[in-house]
Amino acid sequence: MFSPQYAAKQLRKRTMNTSANHLAAALALPVVAVDNTPKPTASLINARTVWISDIHLGFRDCKADYLLDFLNRIHCDTLYLVGDIVDLWSLKRRFCWPAKHYQVMLKFYELAAKGMRVVYVPGNHDDPMRHFSGELFGPIEIAHEHEYVTADGKRLLIMHGDAMDAYINHSWLKRVIGDHGYELLLFINRWSDRLRKLVGRPYFSLAGLIKSNIKGAKAAIATYEKEALAEAKRRGYDGVVCGHIHYPALREEGGLRYANCGDWIESCTALVEDHQGVMRLLHHSDTIQWQELEQLRQA
Template sequence: MTSSANALVAPLPVAASSDYLDSPKPASYLINARTVWISDIHLGFRDCKADYLLDFLSHIHCDTLYLVGDIVDLWSLKRRFCWPQKHYQVMLKFYELAAKGVRVVYVPGNHDDPIRHFSGQLFGPIEIAREHEYVTADGKRLLIMHGDAMDAYINHSWLKRVIGDHGYELLLFINRWSDRFRKLLGRPYFSLAGLIKSNIKGAKAAIATYEREAIAEAKRRGYDGVVCGHIHYPALREEGGLRYANCGDWIENCTALVEDHQGCMRLLHHSDKIHWQELQSA
């Protein structure tokens, strides 16, 4: 596939028979996009995949970059300070992209909630917005929000919240060691935590409720869809004429949403290999 000014560029074949298009990463490639969305990076948290994110940010060319919440994990930093060099480099990369003319819009989440107090202001060249409206190249109006407001619709008791937090820490511990063993065996990165989580009944029900309410919120407010994050569960589909797009995260899944200059949105998994997921229709 050759590069052009108005195309999404990636070194992979088009295979209409598959939702996922897989390809090893060559030494040099470029993703040329209109807009890119990333969320739930959790800088300051030990399981942040900053190395994969830096590689991704070094290979994008876009007009607009949305940071859809939980970029810096202030909750984790409060418990234990952790700020490796690569986390600092990610922050510098955002400023570098903005300095080169990329519009960078930061929509804070619950883990970086204090930044919401600066909505409508600038951090240097980076715009801060509590929420944002985006119009795709093909004319769809999308609500951009982190999505933690949808927690109000999910029935969590105090005990379930505590168990959930500890359970998630255990999943990340398993994921961390699984990734180390896979690297020793020469295997590519795989989110074992994501696989386990997606097969737990309670987690599946919570994810389904979140997705349903996020779509309903966009519909109530007259949008054609929603772009969000928060639950660390990447997705891209249309349901009843409404688009649901979840950026995923850079702790478990290493994913981003990408729109080309024709308005086509795809979900990109970017670690040792790249995997493209096309828009699914329900």
């Protein structure tokens, strides 16, 4: 029977990457019971497909509690995990694996075992998982990239998006989202979050607000989005779903669809397509359970 412990053995057997050993060590920990109870005010989310990315399990600022609440309430045919699900870079620097992080991993296995199609498209922070591309990792499909067909037949390229770094390596985005600058933003975000809880305000990302107002970062994000769309167009797709830059978005541009899932460090967002073919970008708040950020009807 497949289990996280079995996954740990496979990681050690199949990869020589030292970062993968940190994930293997986390998966090999004793099983922690998963809390399957949604919050009292929660409403169920019925969808055809859900995309989430950049969870960064193993990183102290991961909002695993919000994500568990979301996973306990989704009913969908397919769940895409669009990269950086586990932060092997952070685990290598400092091993951090709280019970909630482990419960998120178990929840993915549980959903897949119960019949939900779960497709894992690894990113740069969980790159060793790309060794398993084209295979089943227990009940979970692993793919370097994937093609998704919407309810009305649009073909979307599903990729994490780190391949676009070639276009922005020397930009402000590298400095802002890079290790030291990003950790400073998250430090600010952490203390801002504590303050807003004291005054009873809903969650919002101060780090995201700062990032979106730095001129160089805004230009670099625009470059990333432009190149992601260009890659989709070059390969004959009708659009792209990606992550990587922790900047959620959903729009049509030049006849192509651009969707970025966001993340579960700052934004706490998920992309959803319902059975009528409407795509929405949702934001979690511990005060207002779910807010609809943007909506895009299939056209």
